[in-house]
Amino acid sequence: xxVARPFYRRPFFWAVAAPPLLATLVCFVAPLLLLxxxxxxxPSSTQLFSHHATLANYVQSLSDRYMLLLIRRTLGVTAAVLxxxxxxxxxxALVLARMQPRRRLVTMMVLLFPLMISNVxxxxxxxxxxxxxxxxxxxxxxxxxxxxxxxxxxxxEAVVIALLTILLPYMIISIANSLTAIDASLxxxxxxxxxxxxxxxxxxxxxxxxxxxxxxxxxxxFLTLSAYVTIALLGGVQYKLLVSAVFDAVSTLQWPQAAxxxxxxxxxxxxxxxxxxxLLRPHRVQxxxxxx
Amino acid sequence: MKRFGNLxxxxxxxxxxxxxxxxxxxxxxxxxxxxxxxxxxxxGFSLRWFADFxxxxxxxxxxxxxxxxxxxxxSVATVLGVMAALATVRxxxxxxxxxxxxxxxxxxxxxxxxxxxxxxxxxxxxMPVLAGLAIAHVLVGMPYCFRATYASLQSxxxxxxxxxxxxxxxxxxxxxxxxxPLIWPGVLSGWLFAFIVSFGELNTAxxxxxxxxxxxxxxxxxxxxxxxxxxxxxxxxxxQIAMILLIVLVMERAIGLARMVRS
Numbered sequence: 001x002x003v004a005r006p007f008y009r010r011p012f013f014w015a016v017a018a019p020p021l022l023a024t025l026v027c028f029v030a031p032l033l034l035l036x037x038x039x040x041x042x043p044s045s046t047q048l049f050s051h052h053a054t055l056a057n058y059v060q061s062l063s064d065r066y067m068l069l070l071i072r073r074t075l076g077v078t079a080a081v082l083x084x085x086x087x088x089x090x091x092x093a094l095v096l097a098r099m100q101p102r103r104r105l106v107t108m109m110v111l112l113f114p115l116m117i118s119n120v121x122x123x124x125x126x127x128x129x130x131x132x133x134x135x136x137x138x139x140x141x142x143x144x145x146x147x148x149x150x151x152x153x154x155x156x157e158a159v160v161i162a163l164l165t166i167l168l169p170y171m172i173i174s175i176a177n178s179l180t181a182i183d184a185s186l187x188x189x190x191x192x193x194x195x196x197x198x199x200x201x202x203x204x205x206x207x208x209x210x211x212x213x214x215x216x217x218x219x220x221x222f223l224t225l226s227a228y229v230t231i232a233l234l235g236g237v238q239y240k241l242l243v244s245a246v247f248d249a250v251s252t253l254q255w256p257q258a259a260x261x262x263x264x265x266x267x268x269x270x271x272x273x274x275x276x277x278x279l280l281r282p283h284r285v286q287x288x289x290x291x292x
Numbered sequence: 293m294k295r296f297g298n299l300x301x302x303x304x305x306x307x308x309x310x311x312x313x314x315x316x317x318x319x320x321x322x323x324x325x326x327x328x329x330x331x332x333x334x335x336g337f338s339l340r341w342f343a344d345f346x347x348x349x350x351x352x353x354x355x356x357x358x359x360x361x362x363x364x365x366x367s368v369a370t371v372l373g374v375m376a377a378l379a380t381v382r383x384x385x386x387x388x389x390x391x392x393x394x395x396x397x398x399x400x401x402x403x404x405x406x407x408x409x410x411x412x413x414x415x416x417x418x419m420p421v422l423a424g425l426a427i428a429h430v431l432v433g434m435p436y437c438f439r440a441t442y443a444s445l446q447s448x449x450x451x452x453x454x455x456x457x458x459x460x461x462x463x464x465x466x467x468x469x470x471x472x473p474l475i476w477p478g479v480l481s482g483w484l485f486a487f488i489v490s491f492g493e494l495n496t497a498x499x500x501x502x503x504x505x506x507x508x509x510x511x512x513x514x515x516x517x518x519x520x521x522x523x524x525x526x527x528x529x530x531x532q533i534a535m536i537l538l539i540v541l542v543m544e545r546a547i548g549l550a551r552m553v554r555s
Contacts, residue, residue: 012463017379017391020372020434024394027427028406034416035409048415091301092308109540114312116536118492118509121529124516125315128322128526133330135318165311172308197297219400226404229494229513243404250499255412262405269402 039259048255057260067245067261073156074242074268078224080160085171085220086213088164093175093212108176111169119166123233126162127153130234154236162234163224170223171216178212179205214280221272225265242268316533323530325523341527351528353504354511358491359535361507365429366437366486372430373437373482378467380438381445392442399435406431407496414500421502428496433486440485444478445471477547484543488536508532 039057044050061067096104114122129135130152137149152158182205190200228243235241240248242265249258322330326338345351373395380391398406407428414424448471456466472479494509501510512528 020376031409031413091304120509125319226402
């Protein structure tokens with residue numbers, strides 16, 4: 001990065017810097033601090049919360065069997081989404097990285113386009129495909145493979161499939177970016193030194209792409225945690241996750257409870273981020289093996 | 293072995309594209325369906341569900357509000373994002389790192405939690421629904437404007453700016469006549485991305501919409517949850533897709549594919 005040159009006169013600098021800074025502090029940081037504060041307050045039947053400090057919101061959430069089930073489910077779904085995202089995303093990223101720049105650009109655009117469409121539209125598309133009278137069931141019945149339509153929605157599988165396709169592009173693009181930055185001669189060098197393609201992949205390409213894999217996984221994990229609409233539409237009332245519990249707490253006006261649950265969700269996200277960093281150790285290759 | 297690998301990745305790539313684009317295609321095909329309920333394969337072509345969409349005042353209202361909100365929010369987000377990027381580029385190393393982390397934070401932060409914290413805050417101080425919703429949309433769009441402008445500014449030669457100022461131009465004149473013309477593709481791409489994000493925003497809007505103040509995605513979601521599978525939803529969804537497609541085409545014309553993919 002270029003060394004900044006603070007040549008603006010002070011008053012002008014602050015005239016430019018202050019509005020966005022204030023807006024972010026007042027509308028983003030302050031509400032989060034308030035939410036954090038409320039998560040430690042006792043509930044009240046007349047107001048949003050009563051000013052009595054307590055840990056009960058967290059203790060109750062973490063000792064409640066149903067909440068623990070939701071947390072386990074959330075971790076299960078995110079693990080499945082991450083695993084399949086990686087398995088499907090990596091080969092596509094490899095194909096993308098080998099393309100000519102112009103073709104790669106067009107292909108990336110095709111990948112980016114679904115990301116720009118609201119999640120609710122894509123979830124609706126999956127309902128039309130997987131639903132009781134959806135494409136899959138209609139085709140299977142017409143083929144005579146089944147008589148009664150299968151019940152696919154409201155399940156682990158439906159939620160995973162929908163989340164997967166919503167988040168795959170992030171994973172692919174993130175991996176492809178780090179793959180295209182790798183100096184191709186490294187791979188050739190490994191092969192000319194006698195490594196077979198698999199070994200060259202595992203010892204050269206994979207470690208060098210780990211920053212992209214790590215950032216893709218973090219993105220997918222964070223977005224999976226808060227993808228309420230997708231989960232609500234494809235999981236229905238039966239298959240709820242932790243984020244659904246935050247919503248249910250809000251709709252029953254249990255504000256402190258909702259606040260505590262959302263910080264548990266955040267803690268889960270941060271913990272998972274730390275685990276991903278630990279497993280992939282992307283920093284060990286940061287900046288190495290880059291194409292010039 | 294190598295050929296097997298290539299074949300495998302080709303198959304995976306093809307299926308990934310089917311997975312990604314399939315749901316969108318199904319929605320578009322369904323929107324033109326002439327029948328009362330979902331049928332596959334489609335039985336014909338009609339525009340009745342689009343007519344139905346525009347005859348429902350609530351849906352029409354949601355669509356209009358979404359467009360207005362996206363226009364307003366993306367414009368405010370662009371002004372703030374450009375200011376933030378300018379200040380970040382002009383700051384020392386440490387301050388610049390802090391600004392970057394702060395302004396990019398809403399991008400990765402779970403938006404559900406952001407929505408809830410805003411709702412709590414609004415209830416606490418008694419904020420009108422529409423204003424509160426607009427603030428949330430600005431917040432969600434700002435990181436995109438910041439990032440795109442910041443990227444443009446990094447390849448911007450600051451000595452041009454210095455030259456302008458040493459020749460007696462005020463900082464504002466200098467920005468308008470020197471900096472802005474050079475970084476405008478970044479600014480524009482940030483603005484369009486903020487529009488797209490605001491137009492599809494769900495997680496914060498879920499908490500912040502109220503009676504009479506509903507955006508199109510929330511209207512679709514509510515309808516799906518409570519009224520079930522009427523095909524007017526397909527028409528609404530197809531309109532969402534058409535709107536985004538239009539913006540993508542504008543973007544391609546104005547700033548090119550390369551910059552779009554990069555930002």
